[in-house]
Amino acid sequence: xxxxxxxxxxxxxxxxxxxxxxxxxxxxxxxxxxxxxxxxxxxxxxxxxxxxxxxxxxxxxxxxxxxxxxxxxxxxxxxxxxxxxxxxxxxxxxxxxxxxxxxxxxxxxxxxxxxxxxxxxxxxxxxxxxxxxxxxxxxxxxxxxxxxxxxxxxxxxxxxxxxxxxxxxxxxxxxxxxxxxxxxxxxxxxxxxxxxxxxxxxxxxxxxxxxxxxxxxxxxxxxxxxxxxxxxxxxxxxxxxxxxxxxxxxxxxxxxxxxxxxxxxxxxxxxxxxxxxxxxxxxxxxxxxxxxxxxxxxxxxxxxxxxxxxxxxxxxxxxxxxxxxxxx
Numbered sequence: 001x002x003x004x005x006x007x008x009x010x011x012x013x014x015x016x017x018x019x020x021x022x023x024x025x026x027x028x029x030x031x032x033x034x035x036x037x038x039x040x041x042x043x044x045x046x047x048x049x050x051x052x053x054x055x056x057x058x059x060x061x062x063x064x065x066x067x068x069x070x071x072x073x074x075x076x077x078x079x080x081x082x083x084x085x086x087x088x089x090x091x092x093x094x095x096x097x098x099x100x101x102x103x104x105x106x107x108x109x110x111x112x113x114x115x116x117x118x119x120x121x122x123x124x125x126x127x128x129x130x131x132x133x134x135x136x137x138x139x140x141x142x143x144x145x146x147x148x149x150x151x152x153x154x155x156x157x158x159x160x161x162x163x164x165x166x167x168x169x170x171x172x173x174x175x176x177x178x179x180x181x182x183x184x185x186x187x188x189x190x191x192x193x194x195x196x197x198x199x200x201x202x203x204x205x206x207x208x209x210x211x212x213x214x215x216x217x218x219x220x221x222x223x224x225x226x227x228x229x230x231x232x233x234x235x236x237x238x239x240x241x242x243x244x245x246x247x248x249x250x251x252x253x254x255x256x257x258x259x260x261x262x263x264x265x266x267x268x269x270x271x272x273x274x275x276x277x278x279x280x281x282x283x284x285x286x287x288x289x290x291x292x293x294x295x296x297x298x299x300x301x302x303x304x305x306x307x308x309x310x311x312x313x314x315x316x317x318x319x320x321x322x323x324x325x326x327x328x
Contacts, residue, residue, distance in 0.1 A: 016262035019211070019236040023057035024050050024254055025246070027077055028101055031061060032247035033286050037075035042278060044088050046242065049274040050096055053258065054265040057097045059125065059239075060085060065108045079112075085120050092120050099123035101153070102143070104136045109143065116147030126177075127153040130160045133168045137175050144176045151179040151237070153215065157197065158188040158301050165197075169204040179211040179237045184226065187219025187249055187294065188301040194226045198233040213237030216252050218244055219298025221290050223252040228260060242271060243279040248304040248311075249294035287311050292319040296326050 026046050027038060043060070050058050061077030069078055076084040080100045092098055102109050102124050113124060124143040128136035133154075140150045152172055157165070172180055182197050189197075194214070201212045214230035214237070216223035227238055240257045244250035255275065258266045293307035310322050 015231065015260060017236065018263075020231070020261065020263065021056040021237050022254070022257065022261075022266065023059055023099070023213075023237065023239050024055050024241060025059045025215070025239050025251060026241040026254070028059040028061050029241055029247060029251055030245035030288075031075065031077045033245075033288055035074045036061060036077040038077060040088060042282070043077070045274060045278050047089055047096075049242065049270045051094045052270040053267045055096060055254075057099050057123065059099050059101060060088075061100055063100045063102050063107050063109065063112050063124070065106055065112070067108065068106055080121075082114065082119060089120060097122040097149075099125055099149075099151075101125045101127050102139050104128035104132045104139060107139070109139050113143055113146065113148075121148065123149040123151065125151045125153055125181075127155055127183075129155050130157075130164050130168050133171055137171065140175050140177055150177050151181060151213065152177045153181045153183050153213075155183045156185040156303075157182055158184060158186055158193070165200070166204065169201065173205050173208050173210065177210060179213045180205060181213035181215050181237065181239070182230065182235070183215040184217055184223075186301055186303060187217035187223065187298040189216075189226060190220075190222065191226060191229045194229045195233060198230045198235055202234050211236045213239065215239035217246065217249055217298075217304075218251060218290055219249040219294045219304065221295075223250075224256045227252045227257060243275045243283075244289055245279065245282075246288060248288065248308055249290050249298070250288045287316075293322050296323055300326060 027043055047058060061080040063080055064078045066079060098121050100121055104127060126136050126139045136152065143150050180201060182201060198212060205212065212235045214227055214235045216226045231238060238257060240254040241251040242254045244253040255268060255271045258268050258271060293310050294304055297304045297307045310316055
C-alpha cells in the first residue's frame with residue numbers, strides 16, 4: 001500500500017498502515033474533570049498500561065502558566081514539572097513517547113518548557129483556536145528550536161468558517177509541525193463533516209510531509225465512529241483515552257480503537273485490566289461519559305460548559321428542563 005493514505009485503499013487492512021500512531025490523552029484530557037488532581041498511583045498505572053499495550057504516545061498533562069493558574073488550586077498534571085514526571089516514568093526508557101499540551105495564551109513556554117535534552121518530554125502539542133494560529137506558531141518555533149517534535153491541535157473546528165480554516169492551514173503548512181489535528185471540541189461533527197474536513201486537511205498539507213490527526217469528543221456517541229472515518233480517509237494520528245475518560249462526554253475510548261486496529265503492536269488486554277482496576281473505582285467518584293445534556297450541547301454545536309455545570313448540580317438529571325433552557 002506504500003504511503004498512500006488518501007482513503008483510496010478498499011480493503012479492511014487500511015487500518016494497518018504502518019504510519020498510524022495512537023496518542024493516549026487519558027491524564028491530560030481526564031484532568032479537566034478534577035483539576036488535574038490524579039495521584040501518582042493512578043498516573044503510573046496508566047503509564048504502565050500504555051507501555052505494555054504498545055501505544056505510541058502518552059499525553060501526560062499541560063504545560064500551564066503558574067502565573068495564570070495557582071499551583072495550590074490544581075494538581076501536578078496542570079504543569080508537568082520535570083520532577084513530577086520523572087517520579088512517575090523515570091527516564092522513560094521505553095518506546096512510549098511522552099507529550100504535554102501547551103495551550104496558546106495559557107503557557108509561559110519560553111521558561112517552563114525546557115530544552116529537550118533536559119526533559120523527559122518528547123513532543124509538545126500546541127493547542128489553539130483558529131484566530132490564535134500566528135501566536136501558536138511562535139510556540140511551535142520555540143519548542144522545535146529546543147529539540148522537540150511539535151504538533152498543532154486546531155480546537156473547536158466545528159465552528160470555524162471554511163475560508164478561515166483554509167488560511168490557518170496554509171500558515172501551518174509552512175511551519176515545522178509534524179502533524180495537524182482536527183479537534184471536535186464540542187462533539188458536534190457527523191461523519192460526512194469529518195470526511196470533508198479530513199480531505200481538506202490532507203489536500204492543504206499534501207507534499208509537506210505533515211500528518212493529519214483527529215481528536216474526537218463523544219457528545220453524540222460518535223467519537224469512535226468519527227475517529228475510524230478519519231483513519232480510513234487517511235488520518236494517521238489518532239487520539240483516544242482509556243474508558244473514554246475526559247471532560248464532559250469524554251473521548252474516543254482507547255479500548256474500542258485498539259480493538260479495531262489490525263497492527264499486532266497494540267495489545268487490548270492490559271487496557272481492559274486498567275479499566276477494571278483503575279477506571280471502575282474512578283467512575284464512582286467522577287462524572288464523565290455520554291449523557292443527555294452532553295448530547296444536547298453536541299447537537300447545538302456549542303461548548304459543553306452548561307452541561308458540565310448541570311451535571312455537577314443537585315439537578316444533574318433534569319434533562320427536560322435543561323433541554324428547554326438550551327433551546328430558548
